[in-house]
Amino acid sequence: MHAALWDEVxxxxxxxxxxxxxxxxRVDPSAVMDGWTPLHFLCDNCVVESKARAEGIRLLGxxxxxxxAVDENGWTAIHLLCKNKSGDLVPSIQQLLTAKANVDLxxxxxxxxxxxxxxxxxxxxxxxxxxxxxxxxxxxxVDEDGNAPLHYLAxxxxxxxxxxxxxxxxxxxxxxxxxxxxxxxxxxxxxxRITRLMIGELLKHKANFNLKNNIGNxxxxxxxxxxxxxxxxxxxxxxxKHVNITIPNSLGRLASDYIASQKKDCLAFLQKxxxxxxxxxxxSSSTSAxxxxxxxxxxxxxxxxxxxxxxxxLPPFDAAFYSAVSCEAAFERTYDEVQEVSGQACEAPDDSAxxxxxxxxxxxxxxxxxxxxxxxxxxxVWHQYAEQYQRPVPPDLSRVLGKVEAAWKQFPxxxxxxxxxxxxxSVFTP
Numbered sequence: 107m108h109a110a111l112w113d114e115v116x117x118x119x120x121x122x123x124x125x126x127x128x129x130x131x132r133v134d135p136s137a138v139m140d141g142w143t144p145l146h147f148l149c150d151n152c153v154v155e156s157k158a159r160a161e162g163i164r165l166l167g168x169x170x171x172x173x174x175a176v177d178e179n180g181w182t183a184i185h186l187l188c189k190n191k192s193g194d195l196v197p198s199i200q201q202l203l204t205a206k207a208n209v210d211l212x213x214x215x216x217x218x219x220x221x222x223x224x225x226x227x228x229x230x231x232x233x234x235x236x237x238x239x240x241x242x243x244x245x246x247x248v249d250e251d252g253n254a255p256l257h258y259l260a261x262x263x264x265x266x267x268x269x270x271x272x273x274x275x276x277x278x279x280x281x282x283x284x285x286x287x288x289x290x291x292x293x294x295x296x297x298x299r300i301t302r303l304m305i306g307e308l309l310k311h312k313a314n315f316n317l318k319n320n321i322g323n324x325x326x327x328x329x330x331x332x333x334x335x336x337x338x339x340x341x342x343x344x345x346x347k348h349v350n351i352t353i354p355n356s357l358g359r360l361a362s363d364y365i366a367s368q369k370k371d372c373l374a375f376l377q378k379x380x381x382x383x384x385x386x387x388x389x390s391s392s393t394s395a396x397x398x399x400x401x402x403x404x405x406x407x408x409x410x411x412x413x414x415x416x417x418x419x420l421p422p423f424d425a426a427f428y429s430a431v432s433c434e435a436a437f438e439r440t441y442d443e444v445q446e447v448s449g450q451a452c453e454a455p456d457d458s459a460x461x462x463x464x465x466x467x468x469x470x471x472x473x474x475x476x477x478x479x480x481x482x483x484x485x486x487v488w489h490q491y492a493e494q495y496q497r498p499v500p501p502d503l504s505r506v507l508g509k510v511e512a513a514w515k516q517f518p519x520x521x522x523x524x525x526x527x528x529x530x531x532s533v534f535t536p
Contacts, residue, residue, distance in 0.1 A: 108132055112139060114162070115147040119154045121161040128169045135170030141177040149187035149198065160197035163205070173205040180214030182207065188224035188238070195224075195234045209243040217249040225259035225273075232268045235259075245276045252284035260293035267303045270294070280313040287319040295329035302342040305329075309346045316349065322356035330372070331364040337375045344379055350490040351379055377520050379487055397495045398428030406455035409448075409464070416468050419500055421479040422491040428475075436527070437474045444471045476503055477534040480510045481526040506533050 110127040114120065127133075137143070148154065148162050163183075167173065174182050184207040187198055203209070209220045221243045224230055239245075248254050256278055259265055274280075281289050291313045294304060309315075315325045326349065329335055343349055351361050362376045399417035402410045432441050444467045451457075451464040483491070485507060488499050503510075510530065517525035 111144060112147070115144040115166075116151060117153065119148060119151065119158050119162045121158055121165065124162050124165055128165055133169055135172070138175075143171055143175045143183070145171050145173065145175065145183040146177060146181070146186055149183040149202075150190065152190060152192040154193075156193040156195075156197055159193070160201050163198055163201040167201070167205040173202050173207040174211065176211070180212070182211055182220075184209065184220045185211075185213060185218070185223055188220045189227060191227060191229040194231070196231070196237050199234060199237045203237075203241050209238065209241050210247070212247060212249070217247075219243065219247050219249075219255070221245065221255040222247075222249055222253070222258060225255040225262065228262060228264055230259075230262065230264055230269070232266060232272065235269055235272055239272055239276055242276075245273070246279045246282060248282065248284070252282075252286075254279070254282045254284075254290070256280070256290040257282075257284060257288070257293055260290040261297055263297070263299065265294070265297060265299050265304075267301055267307070270304050270307055274307055274311045278311070280308065280311055281317060283317065283319070287317075289313070289317055289319075289325065291315060291317075291325040292319055292323070292328055295325040296332060298332065298334045300329070300332060300334050300339060302336075302338045305339055305342045306345075309343070309349075315343065315346075316353060318353070318355070322354070324350075324353050324355075324361065326351055326353075326361040327355055327359075327364055330361045330376070333366065335365070335369065335372055337371050340372055340375050344376075347486060347489070350487075350493070351376060352487065352490055352494060374520070378518065379484055396425040397497060398423045398425045406452060408455050408461070409451055412461075412465065413468075416472070418497065419472065420475060420497070421483075421488070421499055421503055422495040422497040423479065423483070424495065431475055431478045434478065437471075437478070440467075440471050440474050443467050473534045476500070477527065477530055479503070480506075480530050480534065481513070481523055484514060485510050509533050 108127050108130045110123065111130075111133065114124045114127060139147075142150075145163065145166050148159060148166065151159065154162070173184070176182055184199070184202045187195060187202065207220075212219050212222075218226075221238060224235060224238055245256070246254055256273055259269060259273060278290075280291065283289055291308055294300060294308070313325075318324055326343070329339070329343065344351075354360055362373060365373045365376070399420055400413055402413035402417070405413060431437060447460075447464045447467040451460050454460050480503065492498050510533075513526045513529040516529060517523075
């Protein structure tokens with residue numbers, strides 16, 4: 107093949123000189139050099155101007171060079187173009203699509219498609235992404251690491267609100283987990299370019315922010331760790347009632363534990379959606395937190411059966427919460443009474459009067475627990491605890507939800523717990 111052709115596709119690629127070289131009768135459309143066709147070289151070329159590259163692609167196509175020719179690693183011209191970080195890629199993408207380039211071909215070395223490579227390209231433009239997406243590529247194909255194209259766009263430092271919207275409009279599966287069990291949401295929540303609109307778009311398209319990766323982190327853990335996080339971003343996240351911020355990772359840490367100390371406004375905002383800090387009671391976050399309640403194991407059978415049923419009637423919480431409530435000064439007298447009557451019932455388990463007194467004391471103690479739960483745990487996270495501890499919110503607590511919500515609306519701050527207790531005291535009487 108004419109040497110001038112190879113020279114042009116590897117340099118500035120003047121369209122006139124390229125046309126002259128292609129007019130030579132010795133041009134062989136099947137010719138390759140080091141496994142690449144002239145189209146491969148031109149699309150990989152970082153010194154050629156955008157218009158010249160697009161015109162060169164058109165001329166090479168006219169001369170019979172195939173847009174889907176592959177090298178030894180399965181790379182086609184459009185793979186190399188989407189990886190190219192120089193100039194405007196839009197005209198060249200359009201030319202390759204006109205030449206019937208197959209956008210769904212995946213390389214054989216790393217299983218990446220053109221869309222994978224474009225989303226990974228740190229100079230990608232919104233128009234280039236839009237142009238490639240107009241060819242309707244397979245948006246959910248995964249590479250050798252299990253990454254879909256959106257995984258790469260999510261961690262791209264050039265990602266924008268518009269780019270994410272373009273991808274989500276293409277019917278993406280947002281919850282594909284790669285070999286690290288991470289979803290695109292895990293990566294975008296680590297990206298310094300995260301915005302409130304991005305969070306809103308992800309939630310709108312059903313991204314699951316509760317999925318854990320291989321170290322137990324949810325996307326919310328990474329969002330809280332991100333220096334770019336703001337109250338506005340967190341507020342957008344918590345507008346979705348399905349987002350659970352009480353999930354501990356493999357270290358037993360909650361998402362809120364990762365908020366930087368200087369971001370006091372973010373921490374204060376998230377505390378409105380969590381149960382009280384139970385560190386005072388010796389509790390700590392744990393992936394296997396014991397569900398809260400009284401221990402029935404050493405009781406006589408009659409009392410054991412009754413106490414198991416009583417435990418099941420409690421709201422969903424862990425053992426640390428139960429311990430904290432038991433130590434609450436306001437409830438000390440009631441809890442001491444339960445312990446005293448329990449001792450009497452254990453000594454005479456078949457005595458009907460003692461058993462009835464024991465059940466009455468438990469009923470009174472349960473009212474205290476319901477009051478504490480309603481005053482300390484925001485009602486918008488009750489369902490999260492129900493899922494986490496596999497214990498439903500009691501019907502009698504659900505029936506007064508409106509009154510509980512009113513108390514939280516009147517006294518919304520963590521420091522206003524006394525106001526909530528006073529507002530709800532008459533609701534939970536034995």
